Amino acid sequence: MAQTSTRERSAYEENFRDHLGNVTPDGKRLKIHPRKPRGAYHRARVLVSWVLLVIFFGGPFVTINAHPLLLLNIIERKFVLFGVPFWPQDFHLFLLVTLTFVMFIVLFTAIFGRLWCGWACPQTIFLEMVFRKIEYFIEGDAVQQRRLDKAPWTADKMMRKGLKHGIYAGLSFLIANTFLAYIIGIDELWVIVTDPPSQHLAGLGSITLFSLLFYGVFARFREQACIIVCPYGRWQSVMVNQDTIAVTYDVKRGEPRGKARKAGKDVEGLGDCVECRQCVQVCPTGIDIRNGIQMECVNCTACIDACDEVMERVDRPKGLIRYSSFSSIEGGHRRLVTPRTLGYAAVLLVLLVT
Numbered sequence: 001m002a003q004t005s006t007r008e009r010s011a012y013e014e015n016f017r018d019h020l021g022n023v024t025p026d027g028k029r030l031k032i033h034p035r036k037p038r039g040a041y042h043r044a045r046v047l048v049s050w051v052l053l054v055i056f057f058g059g060p061f062v063t064i065n066a067h068p069l070l071l072l073n074i075i076e077r078k079f080v081l082f083g084v085p086f087w088p089q090d091f092h093l094f095l096l097v098t099l100t101f102v103m104f105i106v107l108f109t110a111i112f113g114r115l116w117c118g119w120a121c122p123q124t125i126f127l128e129m130v131f132r133k134i135e136y137f138i139e140g141d142a143v144q145q146r147r148l149d150k151a152p153w154t155a156d157k158m159m160r161k162g163l164k165h166g167i168y169a170g171l172s173f174l175i176a177n178t179f180l181a182y183i184i185g186i187d188e189l190w191v192i193v194t195d196p197p198s199q200h201l202a203g204l205g206s207i208t209l210f211s212l213l214f215y216g217v218f219a220r221f222r223e224q225a226c227i228i229v230c231p232y233g234r235w236q237s238v239m240v241n242q243d244t245i246a247v248t249y250d251v252k253r254g255e256p257r258g259k260a261r262k263a264g265k266d267v268e269g270l271g272d273c274v275e276c277r278q279c280v281q282v283c284p285t286g287i288d289i290r291n292g293i294q295m296e297c298v299n300c301t302a303c304i305d306a307c308d309e310v311m312e313r314v315d316r317p318k319g320l321i322r323y324s325s326f327s328s329i330e331g332g333h334r335r336l337v338t339p340r341t342l343g344y345a346a347v348l349l350v351l352l353v354t
Contacts, residue, residue, distance in 0.1 A: 032223060032283075037305055045300070053129075130218075223285045241340060247322075276310050279306050
């Protein structure tokens with residue numbers, strides 16, 4: 001059995017990087033229904049998400065020295081960062097602030113990988129912590145969702161789908177208004193909302209466009225925004241190294257895979273991975289983390305929670321999938337200070353001093 005599974009796995013490992021996990025061999029979209037995550041990491045992410053959501057929706061109402069907390073009015077060339085206004089003549093300062101922020105992201109990614117994607121990215125927070133939560137509540141877990149999608153259009157299905165997409169549309173409209181408040185300011189947005197629509201056709205059109213955009217992303221496009229559109233996943237390929245922290249499968253401990261217990265006894269020669277595929281079923285981008293670090297992985301930690309739960313059941317230590325680095329998995333020591341991180345830190349220091 002171990003030889004068969006190893007042979008099948010080797011054949012898959014040769015081509016898994018040649019195709020996307022959410023695309024069928026004939027090029028069609030493969031809709032992903034991740035299983036509802038649960039566990040310590042997920043509870044921590046929920047807490048962080050609620051804090052960030054409060055900041056996002058409350059930010060337009062916060063003022064510092066009569067200036068908004070954040071304003072990015074590209075049309076009128078008005079920019080405010082943390083209450084400090086930047087005018088067209090201050091563009092060089094705004095550029096330096098932007099470059100400093102980008103350099104910080106580069107250094108952060110070199111050390112901690114895509115921690116931002118899994119814990120603080122608006123796309124991940126809204127999709128996984130808001131829209132999917134609503135989907136789980138209305139349609140059930142992954143199995144129930146698949147069954148509902150395949151079922152004929154009955155009154156129950158139309159009610160569930162209509163309710164879900166109605167809530168999605170309302171949330172998208174709310175997000176669009178908040179997003180627009182960061183561009184034109186909360187006072188100008190309030191004028192657009194309260195005045196007759198005919199007096200602010202441009203503003204009304206912007207809100208409608210943003211609402212449709214957010215609805216399309218969170219109701220339909222979903223994980224493809226991370227896999228196909230977002231450039232950060234591709235940038236990380238040149239920023240990470242073997243010492244970068246990432247959600248990683250301990251291949252030395254887990255292989256060879258197989259049913260680790262049979263009739264209450266350990267199966268000799270097998271690793272701790274019991275081939276339950278729970279890590280794959282909870283993945284929101286449809287990958288198998290056991291194939292190694294992949295561009296599609298957003299470090300959401302769902303696979304860590306799922307694997308830890310299984311390890312408890314089979315009386316194995318947790319951490320088969322964990323936050324780690326490639327060098328640590330291979331038995332070495334993770335180096336925080338490397339020529340790469342020193343170079344990034346030096347550039348960041350120069351920008352801060354400037």
